[in-house]
Amino acid sequence: MNYDVVIIGAGPGGIFSAYELTRLDPDMRIAVFEAGHTLNKRHCPIDGEKVKSCIGCKSCSIMNGFGGAGAFSDGKYNITNDFGGTLYEYIGKKRALDLMHYVDEINMRYGGEGTKLYTTAGTRFKTVCIQHDLHLLDASVRHLGTDINYIVLENLYNDLKDKVDFYFDTPVLSVEADDERYRVIVKDEVYTCDECIISVGRSGSKWMETVCKDLQIPTKSNRVDIGVRVELPATVFAHLTDELYESKIVYRTEKYGDKVRTFCMNPKGAVVSENTNGIITVNGHSYEDPEKQTENTNFALLVSKQFSEPFKDSNGYGESIARLSNMLGGGVIVQRFGDLIRGRRSTPGRMDDAFITPTLSATPGDLSLVLPKRILDGIIEMIYALDKVAPGTANDDTLLYGVEVKFYNMEVEVDERLECRHKGLYIIGDGSGITHSLSHASASGVHVARCIAGE
Numbered sequence: 001m002n003y004d005v006v007i008i009g010a011g012p013g014g015i016f017s018a019y020e021l022t023r024l025d026p027d028m029r030i031a032v033f034e035a036g037h038t039l040n041k042r043h044c045p046i047d048g049e050k051v052k053s054c055i056g057c058k059s060c061s062i063m064n065g066f067g068g069a070g071a072f073s074d075g076k077y078n079i080t081n082d083f084g085g086t087l088y089e090y091i092g093k094k095r096a097l098d099l100m101h102y103v104d105e106i107n108m109r110y111g112g113e114g115t116k117l118y119t120t121a122g123t124r125f126k127t128v129c130i131q132h133d134l135h136l137l138d139a140s141v142r143h144l145g146t147d148i149n150y151i152v153l154e155n156l157y158n159d160l161k162d163k164v165d166f167y168f169d170t171p172v173l174s175v176e177a178d179d180e181r182y183r184v185i186v187k188d189e190v191y192t193c194d195e196c197i198i199s200v201g202r203s204g205s206k207w208m209e210t211v212c213k214d215l216q217i218p219t220k221s222n223r224v225d226i227g228v229r230v231e232l233p234a235t236v237f238a239h240l241t242d243e244l245y246e247s248k249i250v251y252r253t254e255k256y257g258d259k260v261r262t263f264c265m266n267p268k269g270a271v272v273s274e275n276t277n278g279i280i281t282v283n284g285h286s287y288e289d290p291e292k293q294t295e296n297t298n299f300a301l302l303v304s305k306q307f308s309e310p311f312k313d314s315n316g317y318g319e320s321i322a323r324l325s326n327m328l329g330g331g332v333i334v335q336r337f338g339d340l341i342r343g344r345r346s347t348p349g350r351m352d353d354a355f356i357t358p359t360l361s362a363t364p365g366d367l368s369l370v371l372p373k374r375i376l377d378g379i380i381e382m383i384y385a386l387d388k389v390a391p392g393t394a395n396d397d398t399l400l401y402g403v404e405v406k407f408y409n410m411e412v413e414v415d416e417r418l419e420c421r422h423k424g425l426y427i428i429g430d431g432s433g434i435t436h437s438l439s440h441a442s443a444s445g446v447h448v449a450r451c452i453a454g455e
Ligand SMILES: Cc1cc2nc3c(=O)[nH]c(=O)nc-3n(C[C@H](O)[C@H](O)[C@H](O)COP(=O)(O)OP(=O)(O)OC[C@H]3O[C@@H](n4cnc5c(N)ncnc54)[C@H](O)[C@@H]3O)c2cc1C
Pocket: 008, 009, 010, 011, 012, 013, 014, 033, 034, 035, 036, 063, 064, 065, 066, 067, 068, 069, 070, 071, 072, 073, 074, 075, 076, 077, 078, 084, 170, 171, 172, 173, 199, 200, 201, 202, 203, 204, 207, 274, 283, 428, 429, 430, 431, 435, 436, 437, 438, 439, 441, 442
């Protein structure tokens, strides 16, 4: 089978490549290969009753399938160059922002209309933050919410399915370069194409490494972010979340000069566990639908670590910390802030005594036995700093879940077209190590589509 373009991965990067290519050149023959299921068949078996924890499905419905890792996410679509990736370093700040706005417009047309766009522009919180040595990053954030995000994906799929050949449950095994054409090998078939877009996200990181090795594409190690998920009564952060929804705040610690930042804020949301290659870590969700909202807000506090010599494996470092927490807690550990600073473990009794109801059932324990001192000290300092702009953050009953780890793919060497050293082979989205968000990954998809179509 021969195609003009083969796209590997149907996450936001792959979807928006396909969308833009079909728009610019309706005659182009395009195939999308996706390791996971169609959107309607993506169901995580964890129901909190019969299945309480990850059973290691062959294809993880949270991470794989149409919509990619973002399908059941909170759908926080951040329009900014300040975080979410470094796409702007390749294509320029203006183009990157224009593309993120373009994708936002498409999302609105495909079911997101009516959702709110929050912005930090002109907010008084910037001043309040800086007065306490906290730095609020600039962004506009469209909050689709898990429910609307799903509808947008459903509509995009219905639009694309007759224009593109989708192959689901079809992981690509390898890609071979053959005189500026590509051979895409799946289980029983070989497909050829003139141009190939690889957009395999975080879940495809190990596979991406083999492709880079086979095709001798240079890579460099990326950072890893390690920390905890904080959960507190929604009222503590309401003045910030009502106006900004998501505030990305950075703090430089006095003790070590490390940067600690807030990440993925979920007003009235729920803390969830996540399985990345068999390691249980923590994350957060929130819903647009008021019926599904909780009384708590959660967000991550993360510290970045990158290693060079003699140890290069930043992800391996993060994995070891997460494994240690899994070993001690059998999964996610939860600790009250008051217990942490008094140097004692949280127990089921102390948890029952708390004035907050946790949204995730986790094992009460002691995070100081898991997180390296430097990282934990930074997190504690930041909690006290946040307490000045959101009093109540440093209350005894504030819950800390651990560990939260954000792994990033190694950065693949590509040019301003996101084309690697092999002509016609593009590497985009989170799989390239360049993006780490829905907006940047989607924008990278539109960008390569326009490059391929000669726009
Ligand atoms: C729980 C959760 C919540 C999140 N919330 C947000 C949020 O609110 N806002 C935000 O900006 N970001 C969020 N993110 C991150 C966001 O989802 C990702 O940045 C984004 O999905 C990256 O898009 P992508 O297309 O590069 O990769 P992905 O979305 O990971 O898609 C890659 C696809 O490739 C497929 N694949 C992998 N290997 C192969 C192979 N060999 N052959 C065929 N297919 C393959 C995978 O199955 C997957 O479907 C969240 C992530 C998670 C896990």
